[in-house]
Amino acid sequence: MTSDSxxxxxxxxxxxxxxxxxxxxxxxxxxxxxxxxxGANGAGKTTLLRSLAGLLKPSGGRVWLEGADVTGMAPERxxxxxxxxxxxxxxxxxxxxxxENLLLGAHSRPRRDESVRTDMDRVSALFPVLVExxxxxxxxxxGGEQQMLAVGRALMSSPRVLLLDEPSLGLAPKVIADIFxxxxxxxxxxxxxxxxxxxxxxxxxxxxxxYVMRTGEIALAGTGAQxxxxxxxxxxxxGARHDSRG
Amino acid sequence: xxxxxxxAAWMALVAVIGAVPLLTDDRYLLKVLVFVGINVIxxxxxxxxxxxxxxxxxxxxxxxxIGAYASAYVTxxxxxxxxxxxxxxxxxxxxxxxxxAMPSLRLRGHYLAMATLxxxxxxxxxxxxxxxxxxxxxxxxxxxxxxxxGVRMDTPASIYLLVWGTALVVVFLxxxxxxxxxGRAMRGLHGSEIGALACGVDVARLKIRTFAVSAGLAGLAxxxxxxxxxxxxxxxxxLEQSVVxxxxxxxxxxxxxxxxxxxxxxxxxxxxxxxLIPGLGKDVIAFLQDWEADIYGIAMIVVVVLAPxxxxxLIRAARSRSRAEETG
Ligand SMILES: Nc1ncnc2c1ncn2[C@@H]1O[C@H](COP(=O)(O)OP(=O)(O)O)[C@@H](O)[C@H]1O
Ligand SMILES: [Mg+2]
Numbered sequence: 099m100t101s102d103s104x105x106x107x108x109x110x111x112x113x114x115x116x117x118x119x120x121x122x123x124x125x126x127x128x129x130x131x132x133x134x135x136x137g138a139n140g141a142g143k144t145t146l147l148r149s150l151a152g153l154l155k156p157s158g159g160r161v162w163l164e165g166a167d168v169t170g171m172a173p174e175r176x177x178x179x180x181x182x183x184x185x186x187x188x189x190x191x192x193x194x195x196x197x198e199n200l201l202l203g204a205h206s207r208p209r210r211d212e213s214v215r216t217d218m219d220r221v222s223a224l225f226p227v228l229v230e231x232x233x234x235x236x237x238x239x240x241g242g243e244q245q246m247l248a249v250g251r252a253l254m255s256s257p258r259v260l261l262l263d264e265p266s267l268g269l270a271p272k273v274i275a276d277i278f279x280x281x282x283x284x285x286x287x288x289x290x291x292x293x294x295x296x297x298x299x300x301x302x303x304x305x306x307x308x309y310v311m312r313t314g315e316i317a318l319a320g321t322g323a324q325x326x327x328x329x330x331x332x333x334x335x336x337g338a339r340h341d342s343r344g
Numbered sequence: 345x346x347x348x349x350x351x352a353a354w355m356a357l358v359a360v361i362g363a364v365p366l367l368t369d370d371r372y373l374l375k376v377l378v379f380v381g382i383n384v385i386x387x388x389x390x391x392x393x394x395x396x397x398x399x400x401x402x403x404x405x406x407x408x409x410i411g412a413y414a415s416a417y418v419t420x421x422x423x424x425x426x427x428x429x430x431x432x433x434x435x436x437x438x439x440x441x442x443x444x445a446m447p448s449l450r451l452r453g454h455y456l457a458m459a460t461l462x463x464x465x466x467x468x469x470x471x472x473x474x475x476x477x478x479x480x481x482x483x484x485x486x487x488x489x490x491x492x493x494g495v496r497m498d499t500p501a502s503i504y505l506l507v508w509g510t511a512l513v514v515v516f517l518x519x520x521x522x523x524x525x526x527g528r529a530m531r532g533l534h535g536s537e538i539g540a541l542a543c544g545v546d547v548a549r550l551k552i553r554t555f556a557v558s559a560g561l562a563g564l565a566x567x568x569x570x571x572x573x574x575x576x577x578x579x580x581x582x583l584e585q586s587v588v589x590x591x592x593x594x595x596x597x598x599x600x601x602x603x604x605x606x607x608x609x610x611x612x613x614x615x616x617x618x619x620l621i622p623g624l625g626k627d628v629i630a631f632l633q634d635w636e637a638d639i640y641g642i643a644m645i646v647v648v649v650l651a652p653x654x655x656x657x658l659i660r661a662a663r664s665r666s667r668a669e670e671t672g
Contacts, residue, residue: 153541177544185542191535193599194528202532206544209525255544 110159134301137311151183182257188248192237203254221250242273298335365501374500381507387608389561398534403460406467409581411566437563445555483577600656
């Protein structure tokens with residue numbers, strides 16, 4: 099781990115029961131950096147994010163958050179330490195209103211924290227459509243609005259590290275562009291973002307750096323530009339065919 | 345979203361409940377209303393657990409039984425004061441709830457239903473077989489009337505007031521839980537457990553606490569039952585009763601407290617309709633009592649098909665309609 103990394107993952111192993119999925123995964127994230135994690139379906143990207151958010155206990159390795167060892171810490175403590183997850187499939191509270199979803203996002207914070215209101219305003223400014231929908235059940239929102247709500251809900255815990263699992267999945271290009279615009283503005287405000295994406299091109303174009311995951315291991319690492327140029331990446335994840343070596 | 349009942353509404357409720365024994369001294373009616381009040385307490389707790397937190401329990405009749413037998417044993421067996429019996433019964437049931445919460449940490453849906461069903465069956469066997477404490481199939485009789493500070497509550501009116509006073513306090517407390525942060529976390533857990541975890545809800549603690557509170561309320565209701573009736577036997581706490589309790593919550597509507605409370609009043613009164621309508625023929629009552637379980641079953645099907653959100657959903661819809669009319 100480097101001294102300036104806000105999140106450092108050191109040789110992490112994790113799995114489900116006796117099925118090992120992650121093997122010796124090392125990843126780090128500097129403050130204010132957006133890092134993409136790409137890889138084929140089943141590579142273990144979600145498993146990594148779940149382990150980082152405390153939803154899954156790692157079987158080996160270490161996780162450091164702002165210099166503190168948080169390996170195996172319970173999710174509710176990790177949220178309080180500044181780690182927030184936008185889970186795969188959003189996992190919103192469907193029957194609850196948009197406002198209630200956001201308030202529950204602030205559940206980890208003290209009862210009468212005045213800054214909760216400030217963060218509510220901030221999320222409203224980032225996603226104005228959520229204001230229009232504030233008293234609507236989350237389940238009645240469009241896919242894009244739901245994803246915005248999922249991001250907004252995670253921001254309500256006032257995180258310093260944001261873990262996002264496939265935010266673009268199933269969304270129209272315009273909505274994806276909106277969401278990435280917000281992510282970049284959050285980064286410029288100092289938030290550190292670890293972004294899991296199936297859409298490698300999209301992720302690498304926006305990210306400062308990227309990791310390529312293959313069957314539970316980190317296969318490649320580099321800047322977004324380097325990975326976009328990499329032949330393997332082009333072949334396997336970007337669908338390039340005739341325009342390289344072959 | 346504010347859905348709280350105003351002070352005026354609570355006062356009106358207190359007045360109505362308090363007025364009943366002044367308006368009638370019909371022993372049968374008061375007795376029936378005691379059963380209704382007891383069910384209101386149980387159903388409030390089950391609405392919290394199932395309707396809000398989304399954790400199913402097919403074992404709630406067993407918690408009522410734990411409360412009833414514990415209080416009966418502590419008072420008539422050990423000769424301790426009534427209040428000690430109530431505390432013992434409630435606490436023991438809450439501890440039972442803590443234990444039953446353990447499977448809920450690992451199991452959900454049908455599997456949790458099976459685990460809690462098994463719990464009810466095990467407790468039922470214990471109620472029948474632990475004769476030294478429970479009196480076996482013959483049950484326990486001669487359970488003393490409630491007595492606080494030397495005042496014996498041995499009239500139907502005094503027991504009615506005790507039960508309904510308790511029910512009112514319970515409903516008020518549960519209403520406050522569901523309106524506040526814990527209620528929001530419970531509904532979140534119901535909506536998505538992973539979502540709740542991601543928001544920093546301590547899901548394990550929430551489940552354990554909700555199970556304990558819900559079971560404790562069932563136990564409290566059980567203690568009231570034992571001392572109101574003076575007699576307890578196993579059949580009152582069978583799996584069938586747990587199913588009926590859950591049916592009441594479903595008919596009342598998940599995510600609602602008023603709905604299940606209304607449903608518990610209506611469905612508990614149904615087989616005793618003659619207490620309210622004196623002219624009702626014996627054959628009608630016999631019919632209602634014979635077909636009680638079927639009527640509950642039909643009520644459940646009707647709700648699931650026509651109004652899946654139950655009585656609570658109908659109340660919400662009516663309220664938003666009237667609000668829409670007000671605002672034009
Ligand atoms: N709950 C689970 N139980 C058992 N195996 C799982 C579970 N979730 C995922 N896996 C397995 O772990 C591997 C990695 O899955 P995942 O982390 O979801 O990949 P990705 O997010 O990269 O598509 C896959 O082989 C998948 O089948
Ligand atoms: Mg995934």
